[in-house]
Amino acid sequence: MSSLREQRRYEIIEAAMKVFGEHGFYQGKVGEIAKEAGIGKGTVYEYFGSKKEIFQQMLMYMFETYVEGGKKAVIGEKAIRDKLIVLLDYHYAFVNQYADVIERTFFHFENIVKDIKPEIAQNKRKIFDFVLEIITEGIETGELRSNLDKETASIIILGIVNSSHLKRIFIKADSINKIDSRAVIDMVLLGMGR
Amino acid sequence: MSSLREQRRYEIIEAAMKVFGEHGFYQGKVGEIAKEAGIGKGTVYEYFGSKKEIFQQMLMYMFETYVEGGKKAVIGEKAIRDKLIVLLDYHYAFVNQYADVIERTFFHFENIVKDIKPEIAQNKRKIFDFVLEIITEGIETGELRSNLDKETASIIILGIVNSSHLKRIFIKADSINKIDSRAVIDMVLLGMGR
Amino acid sequence: MSSLREQRRYEIIEAAMKVFGEHGFYQGKVGEIAKEAGIGKGTVYEYFGSKKEIFQQMLMYMFETYVEGGKKAVIGEKAIRDKLIVLLDYHYAFVNQYADVIERTFFHFENIVKDIKPEIAQNKRKIFDFVLEIITEGIETGELRSNLDKETASIIILGIVNSSHLKRIFIKADSINKIDSRAVIDMVLLGMGR
Amino acid sequence: MSSLREQRRYEIIEAAMKVFGEHGFYQGKVGEIAKEAGIGKGTVYEYFGSKKEIFQQMLMYMFETYVEGGKKAVIGEKAIRDKLIVLLDYHYAFVNQYADVIERTFFHFENIVKDIKPEIAQNKRKIFDFVLEIITEGIETGELRSNLDKETASIIILGIVNSSHLKRIFIKADSINKIDSRAVIDMVLLGMGR
DNA sequence: CATGAATGAGATTTCATTCAT
């Protein structure tokens, strides 16, 4: 059955996340992915045409998982403030779960997938649109200022969302200190000014 | 004198920025760096012990340039708001100047420099401290709320600073639209909330 | 019964002729032969021990077909001149029918079948003997000069027979111009000299 | 100097003739060519872009050598009969010298060099033209019949020239019996008929 | 009998690094 094939594909992608996460794209060896997945090297090529394709499919999978999960996480919240907090928490959890592979590849694959599948590009755009939606909704419900430039606000939120992961990079690589989502969002909503 | 040697080292690093910027670390060839620098392949190894070392030194150089330049840019401004705006502009200009190499390597070198020189780690910390200083100063001068958690605020600023470059990644790769630093900072200072 | 098995073997050989004809021995894949024969890859190995064996059997089959067909074609002719013309036509038709596989393999299998089955060697010899017979007969009937060195004459005829296929190779690959068998044979019988 | 590079290229081609001659294109390994040439595997790639390119250049070299040598060999002879005899001898010597590689590749490279360089195609044509010239000259000098179809005659001669090598293939693989060029040519000139 | 998923040996090719000049 095809679901068996799907299952095997998924196992390889799982293994790829581990290996690419540990070593990045160029240092991640196909042989190691195979070993990690508990199969032969040649078998990997029965399911994916090339190392690059494994990587692309892995990214696709992560993007989809990310966007889907994010929407699901946010859906339960009513207040925009809560949505943003949940989004921040979700992002942090996601990044932590896939920490290595994200740090090494998620925001850094442009040159690897120059012949990037349109679906991936779409997914990138989806993340932005997702945040834009929340902002728009916040303005409509009156929780956010009505004169807010929505695109700029989204950029800011996205930047901050991404900060959780920057913290580890910029402050200490081994930091496991989670940023306080509540504090962050409140600071953004209230403003830093006096 | 050693200054000739320094000069030559610098030329190689310049070439490395070009080559690594265009192709990333693993696809950037030492031979291309040599050609770009107008010297022989073997000569590169008279100045650097390995490809990895060239890369590390290049990062060091960029960090130092970044921090130094940032401090210099900000020094002329009195108001914290202006300092932040200038910082954002500076970051954007810096990222644009070294756009390719940053996108491909600046936030992605963990695995390349596992045996990272302490100086690089220090420089990363310096960037954070630099922002932290501005925030602290802002609180002291009363421009920022006194109950602000300084570290969190710095993380937010850093995240936003980094947004300028995220915009290109998340929205459209070919976008040349600069984010409006003034609008962004004001939004952060005033808050998004009603 | 075994005739079912024979039938299946024949189908595989037919498929092999197509595949080896298109891609040659090394580029012709067993999987493609299987697909062409409409059976599973594993099934091929129920009938043949290895790719090499398929190839050897295919050659055997072609040799036998060639020699048999050649004799049959010639048998109806009385005059040696006609026999030779018919032989030339037959060879051309045969080569055209199996054009690709012959061009790619017929004269090029030495290293593939180093452990060549004696039967193949015998078949090669048979082709020569077949021509030798015609020459001998021609001398006996007085159509050919009595002082003709039979072996040399056979070599010449064989070379010329093979020319039909050389024409395509040496002049233009896409040439479909058949050489005029009558003209050729007459030229050989009459001689080129004044 | 460039002649050093030329020299090295030639050495590699020599090694390639040996290796491809022994094992054919697909079984001839680049590593073996390198070893045969007494250099490292990587060095081969400093001189040729790929295995295919080595093969193509080798063919080019052989064609050129063949045509040049053939013309030189024939130039000393006045009579057409002698020219043809010399050509036959020359061909036999050439084939013997490069026996293996010719048997395995010379008439069998169509699919390897699909992207065949125009120069190779030209060389193939040159061989035919070369024979055509001799025939034409023979007619002009009156040594050959004036009503001879020149193209057909050339095909015949080419086929026969090629016979010397067919002899080994069709009769016995280990035969070192040279065909008697004089006898062959005379038979062609006089004709086989009574 | 028939199958095709799984395998891994082995080939080509790349490129950082060395070292004789």
Add this chain to the structure above:
DNA sequence: TATGAATGAAATCTCATTCAT
């Protein structure tokens, strides 16, 4: 000091063959 020809380790990918179903 500067060079670039030479190197070979190592990686990706192919495909004949096996064998559990």
